[in-house]
Amino acid sequence: MKSWFASCLVAISLATPGIAYAQKTKVTIYTALENDQLGPFKASIEKAVPEAEVVWVRDSTGVITARFLAEKDNPRADMVIGLAASSLLAFEKAGLLETYKPAGVDKLKEPFRDPKEPYTWTGMDAYLGVVCFNTAEAKGVPVPSSWKDLLVPGLKGKIVMPHPASSGTGYLMVAGWLQTMGEAEGWKFMDGLHENIAAYLHSGSAPCVQAARGERVVGLALDMRGASEKTKGAPIEVIIPKEGVGWEMEASAIVKGTKNLAIAKKVADWGATKEASELYSKTYAIVAAPDVKNTPPNYPAGAEAGMIKNDLSWMAENRDRVLAEWSKRYESKAAPKN
The missing domain is CATH 3.40.190.10 (Periplasmic binding protein-like II)
Structure with missing residues (x-):
């Protein structure tokens, strides 16, 4: 038993x-x-x-x-x-x-x-949109501190950024400009930026990669990609413009x-x-947790403080309208899709 x-x-x-x-x-x-x-x-x-x-x-x-x-x-x-x-x-x-x-x-x-x-x-x-600026290729163009510093003639054809319909990074940047500058000034800024744009790329990271390689002077891209490329030794500055940055x-x-x-x-x-x-x-x-910090090397100082007061509901509700207007104005410089 x-x-x-x-x-x-x-x-x-x-x-x-x-x-x-x-x-x-x-x-x-x-x-x-x-x-x-x-x-x-x-x-x-x-x-x-x-x-x-x-x-x-x-x-x-x-x-x-x-x-x-x-x-x-x-x-x-x-x-x-x-x-x-x-x-x-x-x-x-x-x-x-x-x-x-x-x-x-x-x-x-x-x-x-x-x-x-x-x-x-x-x-x-x-995740934020930042400026990756190649100091070795700048040829006399000063390191920008404001978004409007990207409109100088010396940067004509030397800037790349993500296409906002293909990349969430591109859209958060466009939405950020429209919210902080107002619609009229925001579109006026993008008109000027378009004059200096070489291409709108279909990636949130690729613009900074191109800037890091010296293929462009400026790449507008994800914050973490900027820190990563600088840590690899690229001659870039990763910049949070003084007006603040869009984010998602x-x-x-x-x-x-x-x-x-x-x-x-x-x-x-x-x-x-x-x-x-x-x-x-x-x-x-x-x-999200305030007591958790794991800042990577070369991450831009003041990044969190530079996050704009972002209306995520506005971003969601206006996405189709904003992208349609953006495409009408700037699609001519969209990079070919692979």
């Missing part, structure tokens, strides 16, 4: 891990995170929420946004993590996000919290109607923790 009972205990103990695994709930998360981020994010989420099994559906921001909106009558996702906040605002406007304010969210920096009720999304990290952020939210709401709320709570921000900081210098 004892032998039979002992055998039963062994069998139960061996079976327990399998039972625990079977009790895990698959949480489908739509994302535009980079591929190398998916593993660490999954591990961190599943450690914090052991009953969750993360299933990623990953693509670019534009593709994920379009797919999510196309599925609005029959959502396939439980959550969205690592997608542009402007996309989440479009989802919010369409009534596709669950109302939920994660635990601890009030401790996050103000720009990373949904400013409107009902609360539906939480910011993760921010990655954010997370729960999908309205998810059948896994209780677990999704726990994952959303994880997203507002210091541990989550420490993970975000491995890719971005500016993150």
Whole structure:
């Protein structure tokens, strides 16, 4: 009898891990995170929420946004993590996000919290548009301190920037100029900038890469790319113009109607923790938690202070109109698409 009972205990103990695994709930998360981020994010989420099994559906921001909106009558996702906040605002406007304010969210920096009720999304990290300026190729042109310094005749044909319809970085720059300068002055500035533009590239990083190589004097690009190229030894200055810079952020939210709401709320709570921000900081210098800092070498001083008072709702609502006007004025210098 004892032998039979002992055998039963062994069998139960061996079976327990399998039972625990079977009790895990698959949480489908739509994302535009980079591929190398998916593993660490999954591990961190599943450690914090052991009953969750993360299933990623990953693509670019534009593709994920379009797919999510196309599925609005029959959502396939439980959550969205690592997608542009402007996309989440479009989802919010369409009534596709669950109302939920994660635990601890009030401790996050103000720009990373949904400013409107009902609360539906939480910011993760921010990315900015900066000036990469090649001092070795400048040939007497002074290092710019203002956006308007880019309009000097000495930079004619020597500036590249991201195409705003192809690159979120390009659009955040255009939206930033229109918000800080006003529409009339913003378009006037872009008219002048267009005179000095060599090409509008279909990438948020490529303009700084070209400036770093000396192919151009100025590349308007992502903040992290600027720091990276300077750290590699490129003769560039990474500049935050005095008027401030446009920016976007990655954010997370729960999908309205998810059948896994209780677990999704726990994952959303994880997203507002210091541990989550420490993970975000491995890719971005500016993150939601105020006490997490992981500034990379050669990251521009004053970058966070230089973030404009950005109306993400305005960016989302005016995107189509702004891009149509931009294309009408400046499409002639768009680089060929590969």
